[in-house]
Amino acid sequence: MERVYNFNAGPAVLPEEVLLEAQADLFNYKGMGLSVMEMSHRSKEFQAIIDDAYARVKRIYGLGDDYEVLFLQGGASLQFLMVPLNFAVEGKEANYINTGQWSKKAIAEAKKIGKAVHIAASSEDRNFAYIPRSWQLSDNPSYLHITTNNTIFGTEWKFDPDIPEDIPLIADMSSNFMSKPIDIQKYSLVYAGAQKNVGPAGTVVVIIKKSLLEKAIPGLPTMLDYNIHAKNGSLYNTPACFIIYMVGLVLKWIENFGGLKKIAENNKLKAGYIYDTIDESNGFYRGTVDKEDRSLMNITFRLPSEELEELFVSEAKKNGMIGLKGHRDVGGCRASCYNSLPLKAAKTLSEFMKEFQRQHG
Template sequence: MERVHNFNAGPAVLPEEVMREAQADFFNYKGKGLSVMEMSHRSKDYQEIIDQTYARVKSIYGLGDDYDVLFIQGGASMQFLMTPMNFAAEGKEVNIIHTGVWSKKAIEQANLIGKKVHVAASSEDKKFSYIPKGYELSDNPAYLHITTNNTIYGSEWQIDPEVPAGVPLIADASSNFMSKPMDVNRYSLIYAGAQKNVGPAGCVVVIVKKDYLNTINEGLPSMLDYNTYHKAGSMFNTPPTFTIYMIGLVLKWIENFGGLDKVHQHNLTKAGYIYDVIDKSDGFYKGHVVAEDRSLMNITFRLSSEELEAKFISEAAAKGMIGLKGHRSTGGCRASTYNSLPLPAAKALSEFMTEFMKNNG
């Protein structure tokens, strides 16, 4: 059977080259006589794997020695807890720009552990259809937290926000990590679940300024303390070995693709095929997000009725295009066009959308 065009929001499509290399290594890793999944995380062979993955993160983003890279389990959802637990000192407020479901969860987790939360800006007034253009910090901010891409609603930060000197900037970059150039030096900490753009589920990549680790609150549980992973080279306990290996392969694919500038152009072209149909549909397809804030990773739109949306999703699936149903909290349709989605997949969807509109308009 031919592979389908996979528009799932995560876990998501992976590069075919990566899948084929992993397929070979799954049974016999580089002629070692065992699977990469069977390998001891304390072995020399696995240390080489995690070292290469670490080095590729730093190389692709151009990180200096002042940054560390950590590989942590628990998903971005655990980061919603870890960031305030580690960095919100007594008497300081967690400042969050609220742009959707995931920033709401970050707010909830900070509140859960008794941290003061200040919503510095919000787009909830218009159903998260835009990125706020300004914000107001509290009097004593611990840090400012943003969600760089909103998977569910389909909005994305186009430029990195300016923050006053002395205010750390933290980003949940789970769904646009490694999708375009990023001025990482603006950030004290960035975290990203792997399962959107850089691998399968099971690992979060954390990029953190080493001197920021010196500000961590004391007395934290070991597994919720960033310094635990920093001091142990992400090997305090058994890490998600196979996921880290897969992340390394995807990062190698990004390097071979030409780096983030080339990847970004690739993503602009793919999203352009689909947004062009939406923009020229005379309202048949209604995008959720204002044009200047639209995501290159998650394209959200509605049709005139839920029945027509169900028909659209069903007919697309029959043509080998899956994962187009919107998130359960919002409904509608969503096409996720992550790095690994091939250009022909985006083109096929745009052609189907044009055909469907012609037949149902």
């Protein structure tokens, strides 16, 4: 059976080279006589795997010794809790910019544990169709938290918020992590679920400044304490061994591709095919967000009716393209074009969209 073009928002498409390498190693990893899934996380062989993934994250983003990299469990959703638990100190306010569903979930978690929360800006007034250009921090902020790409609504930060250097900038980068070069030094903490751009579901990559770690609230429950995980090299408990191995393979693929600069160029080409088709359709396809804030990762659009949208998704599947139904909270259609999606997939979708319009427009 031929592989489909996978436009799912996550778990998402993986590079074919990575899948084939994992397949070859699945039963007997490097001649060891066992799978990575059976390997002790305390073995020297797994230590080499996690060390390699750690080094690749640092190399790809150009991180120095002032940053720590962690591979944790619980996905970005647990980070919504861990961030305020560790860094929203008493007498200060946790600041958030609300740009969609995942921002709202992060805000809700901070409130659940009794932290003082300040909404510095929000795009909810227009159903999250844009990224705010201005914000008002509270008088005494613990940090500012943003969500750099919004998978449900299809917006993406194209700039880094300009805030005072003494205020930690924290970002949920789950859906555009490693999709383009960024000025990582502006961020004190970045976290990302692996299942969009760097691996299967099952681990979250955390990049954190050591200077921020030093300011973490002490005495936290063990598994929710960043310092515990950092001091134990992400091995305090049994980690998601096979997922970390897969992340390492994807990171190797990113480096072999040419790094983040080449990845970004390819992502712009892919999104361009689809956005151009939307813009040239005379309204048959309608983008749902402001053009300047369009995500390169998650392209959201509507058709003239819900019936046509259902037919579009159904016909696309018959033509080997899956995952094009919009999120259940907003409806419509969504094409997720993560790093691993082949350029040919975007071209094929563009051609299908034009043909679908000719038949039903």
